[in-house]
Amino acid sequence: MFIKANEVTQNKKFTMIISGSPGIGKTTLALSTPNPILIDLDKGRERVKPQHRKEAIVVKSYDELLQDINSEEFEQFDTVVIDTGGSLVTYMQDYIKNSDAKYRQKDGSISLKGFGAVKQAFTDLTNQLNTLSNKNVIYVFHTVEEKDKDGNAVQRLMCEGAARNLVWQPCDFGCYMYMQGDSRMLGFTPTETYFAKGCHGITGIRKLPTLTDKNSNDYLTRMFEEANANIASETEFFKIGKEAYDKAISAGFALVEAVKTIDDIKAFGDNFKSITHALTSEREIRAMFSEKFKSLGYKWNGKEWAKIEA
Numbered sequence: 001m002f003i004k005a006n007e008v009t010q011n012k013k014f015t016m017i018i019s020g021s022p023g024i025g026k027t028t029l030a031l032s033t034p035n036p037i038l039i040d041l042d043k044g045r046e047r048v049k050p051q052h053r054k055e056a057i058v059v060k061s062y063d064e065l066l067q068d069i070n071s072e073e074f075e076q077f078d079t080v081v082i083d084t085g086g087s088l089v090t091y092m093q094d095y096i097k098n099s100d101a102k103y104r105q106k107d108g109s110i111s112l113k114g115f116g117a118v119k120q121a122f123t124d125l126t127n128q129l130n131t132l133s134n135k136n137v138i139y140v141f142h143t144v145e146e147k148d149k150d151g152n153a154v155q156r157l158m159c160e161g162a163a164r165n166l167v168w169q170p171c172d173f174g175c176y177m178y179m180q181g182d183s184r185m186l187g188f189t190p191t192e193t194y195f196a197k198g199c200h201g202i203t204g205i206r207k208l209p210t211l212t213d214k215n216s217n218d219y220l221t222r223m224f225e226e227a228n229a230n231i232a233s234e235t236e237f238f239k240i241g242k243e244a245y246d247k248a249i250s251a252g253f254a255l256v257e258a259v260k261t262i263d264d265i266k267a268f269g270d271n272f273k274s275i276t277h278a279l280t281s282e283r284e285i286r287a288m289f290s291e292k293f294k295s296l297g298y299k300w301n302g303k304e305w306a307k308i309e310a
Contacts, residue, residue, distance in 0.1 A: 012228055013078075015130050015170055016220075017085065017197070019141040019157055020177030025184060027083050028052050029177065029208065030138045032219040035078035039065065041087035044140070052217045054081075062088075062095035062121075069129065078136060080129050085139035085167055086159040092118050126170040136224065139167065143176070143194070155194040172199055177208075184208040201230035244278035251275050252285030256292050265293050 018026045027044045030036070031054050038045055038056040045056045055077075059065045065088075068074060082088050096117045097104040103114035110118070129137045142158040155176060159167065168174060174197035176187040186206045188198035198204070202223060211217055255271050258264060268289060275285070293299075297307055 012231060013130055013134055013136045014172045014224055014227065015126055015137040015139075017139045017141060017157075017167065017171050017174040018177060019143050019155070019174070019194070022142050023047070024177050024179065025208075025211075026140045026142075026177055027081070028211065028217065029186075029219065030081040030083065030140050032217045032221060033079040033081065033136055033138055034221045034224065035076075036081050036136075036138075037074065037077040037079070038081045038083060039068075039088075040083055041091065042084045044083045051213060052211075059091075062091040065091065069133075075133075079138060080135050081138045081140065083140040084158075085141045086157065088139070089118060089122065089159050089167070092121050096121065122167060123170050130170075138220075139171070141167075153193065168195070168197060171197060173197055173202060183210075200227040200234070202227050242279070244276065245281050248275050248277050248281035249284065252281065252288065256285070256288045259289070259292050259296070262298065265296070265298060 018030055020026050027038070028048050031038065031048065031052055036054050038054055040056045040058050043058075045053060057065075057068050059068060069080070093110050093114065096114050097108075097110055099117075103111055103117055105111050126137055129135050143155040144158045145153050146156050148154050157167065173188065174195065176194040176196050178185055178187070178194075184207075186208055187194060187196045188203050188206065190196045208219060209215070252272070252275055255268060255275075259268055272285065272289070275281070277285075
């Protein structure tokens with residue numbers, strides 16, 4: 001499907017990682033998304049207050065998970081919450097190791113090729129849910145404190161091996177959830193102590209409103225609406241720039257086409273300055289002019305335009 005440069009994306013579905021220490025409220029936050037279904041791989045649903053619980057799927061293998069997400073019942077939901085992403089990767093590794101002997105080592109652990117297959121499986125699952133099924137996808141990860149090479153404490157995703165790095169690639173957002181006094185904070189910009197990911201105006205640190213029995217658990221639903229509004233604004237801004245670009249290119253093309261003689265070449269510079277450029281118009285018009293004076297048999301010798309010797 002081709003999308004025009006000035007076409008506004010309507011109701012984009014997002015992919016997101018929510019990370020943080022166990023028990024901080026990540027699953028409840030994930031369930032604040034639009035019309036979610038929880039894929040409960042860690043029995044986290046039982047720790048969510050009854051008034052905030054949503055429908056859930058419980059599986060014992062990755063193969064069973066694939067069957068469930070391809071069922072008719074699954075189609076009615078707008079968001080898929082996978083809790084936790086670390087358990088999902090473990091399920092994927094078992095699935096991959098059993099699919100082909102080349103994906104496991106003699107001691108039964110996953111091989112380097114197996115890790116590559118897990119990375120592809122994670123990306124394929126995300127694309128299937130987000131792009132093909134048109135759903136928001138939320139991965140919940142526990143974090144563990146580790147030391148970097150300088151001995152500083154950093155928060156890492158609780159996930160086996162190199163898989164902790166590959167899971168970020170297909171995601172739009174990634175927030176680290178932590179306590180600051182009595183407040184729950186969401187970090188969308190990476191720092192020295194944790195990794196995060198923001199886009200479409202969702203960046204920095206945000207304070208999560210206190211959730212009570214009287215207000216709705218809809219924080220991420222509203223955040224996704226904000227991101228979609230920002231996308232529309234960004235697209236409108238680009239549209240205005242595209243209109244100015246088209247006008248500049250049209251004027252530049254007319255100037256280049258009018259160049260016939262050495263006097264026209266010498267006058268081009270002043271005429272070129274009169275164009276209001278936008279986006280890449282200045283570079284493109286200069287390239288058109290360069291091709292034109294070469295075709296007329298002239299070159300710049302450092303001082304003036306001169307005829308190219310045969």
